[in-house]
Amino acid sequence: MNAPVSTPISAPALTKNQSLVFDVLDRSDAPMSAYTILDRLRDHGFRAPLQVYRALDKLLEFGMVHRLESLNAFVACAHPESECCGKGHGHGHGTVAFAICESCGHVSEFHDHEVDHRLSDWAKTKNFKPAKTTIEIRGLCGACAA
Amino acid sequence: MNAPVSTPISAPALTKNQSLVFDVLDRSDAPMSAYTILDRLRDHGFRAPLQVYRALDKLLEFGMVHRLESLNAFVACAHPESECCGKGHGHGHGTVAFAICESCGHVSEFHDHEVDHRLSDWAKTKNFKPAKTTIEIRGLCGACAA
DNA sequence: ATCAATTGCGTTATGCTATAACGTGTGTCA
DNA sequence: TGACACACGTTATAGCATAACGCAATTGAT
Ligand SMILES: [Zn+2]
Ligand SMILES: [Zn+2]
Ligand SMILES: [Zn+2]
Ligand SMILES: [Zn+2]
Numbered sequence: 001m002n003a004p005v006s007t008p009i010s011a012p013a014l015t016k017n018q019s020l021v022f023d024v025l026d027r028s029d030a031p032m033s034a035y036t037i038l039d040r041l042r043d044h045g046f047r048a049p050l051q052v053y054r055a056l057d058k059l060l061e062f063g064m065v066h067r068l069e070s071l072n073a074f075v076a077c078a079h080p081e082s083e084c085c086g087k088g089h090g091h092g093h094g095t096v097a098f099a100i101c102e103s104c105g106h107v108s109e110f111h112d113h114e115v116d117h118r119l120s121d122w123a124k125t126k127n128f129k130p131a132k133t134t135i136e137i138r139g140l141c142g143a144c145a146a
Numbered sequence: 147m148n149a150p151v152s153t154p155i156s157a158p159a160l161t162k163n164q165s166l167v168f169d170v171l172d173r174s175d176a177p178m179s180a181y182t183i184l185d186r187l188r189d190h191g192f193r194a195p196l197q198v199y200r201a202l203d204k205l206l207e208f209g210m211v212h213r214l215e216s217l218n219a220f221v222a223c224a225h226p227e228s229e230c231c232g233k234g235h236g237h238g239h240g241t242v243a244f245a246i247c248e249s250c251g252h253v254s255e256f257h258d259h260e261v262d263h264r265l266s267d268w269a270k271t272k273n274f275k276p277a278k279t280t281i282e283i284r285g286l287c288g289a290c291a292a
Numbered sequence: 293a294t295c296a297a298t299t300g301c302g303t304t305a306t307g308c309t310a311t312a313a314c315g316t317g318t319g320t321c322a
Numbered sequence: 323t324g325a326c327a328c329a330c331g332t333t334a335t336a337g338c339a340t341a342a343c344g345c346a347a348t349t350g351a352t
Contacts, residue, residue, distance in 0.1 A: 034339075047303080051301075054301080101274075112264050126288060134280060179309075195310070
């Protein structure tokens with residue numbers, strides 16, 4: 001009784017652990033580390049980091065969660081149904097950027113075609129084959145900079 | 147006898163530890179983790195991670211070294227005397243991007259005005275005050291993709 | 293039906309990355 | 323001389339991530 005179960009949540013059916021991890025992230029208004037997620041889920045039977053990391057790996061693969069490299073933390077995807085960049089279905093999306101407030105922790109996820117194209121062009125001229133691009137702006141959000 | 151000593155290397159005089167760490171990074175053709183640097187410097191009296199991290203902090207502050215967030219590793223700056231973006235003196239430079247080969251480890255550092263401006267513009271319209279921007283492209287370099 | 297391959301799960305142990313806290317020595321500038 | 327800033331060395335600890343084992347359930351041939 002460990003197989004994925006249909007949920008109202010999204011494209012690929014999530015297993016119980018995957019759902020739990022995603023829900024915690026989705027309800028959070030700031031990025032969370034794997035160990036913080038673990039602590040939030042002790043009451044649901046989570047005991048070890050691997051339970052979290054395995055769920056996160058899948059959620060990352062599904063595009064439902066993003067990893068913030070400069071924070072070693074994770075956020076739920078904030079633009080699930082974007083139609084842009086020719087990837088219409090579900091969570092599929094191209095390169096995305098994050099603005100991270102270092103005061104309140106709030107994260108804005110956005111996409112910019114022009115940035116994407118410039119980086120792609122650079123790669124083309126250099127014969128570099130991009131696999132994954134990370135763009136993270138750390139700073140202060142409007143509310144905190146006031 | 148612990149104070150910075152004038153060297154032929156760059157703008158701010160480096161201390162002995164800072165020089166040792168910078169030299170190791172500068173000679174390397176791939177990013178290095180702090181602990182790898184530590185191991186390279188055992189013969190020079192390094193015994194603890196803090197010796198490396200403290201030197202790295204200063205080198206980062208001087209702009210002589212960059213941290214690759216997606217790798218938890220460090221590289222020597224590859225465009226020390228750039229005149230672009232109105233920051234003419236020494237190592238000062240604006241936002242920079244990295245293309246990281248996941249096969250051979252080679253890193254290309256570059257700057258793109260347009261990308262910089264697009265991200266700045268986004269920040270302005272959102273009233274976000276950027277402090278530091280990370281752009282890292284992981285993939286395969288021309289040589290390795292062949 | 294049965295077997296093999298795949299996937300998810302739980303546990304223990306381990307490794308890698310980074311910082312806290314303490315004390316020492318040295319150069320600078322009243 | 324004394325206050326201060328700063329680089330340094332050491333020990334201990336905190337935080338992030340994975341290796342390796344074995345078990346259970348599902349899937350999809352044969
Ligand atoms: Zn997203
Ligand atoms: Zn804020
Ligand atoms: Zn640089
Ligand atoms: Zn390569």
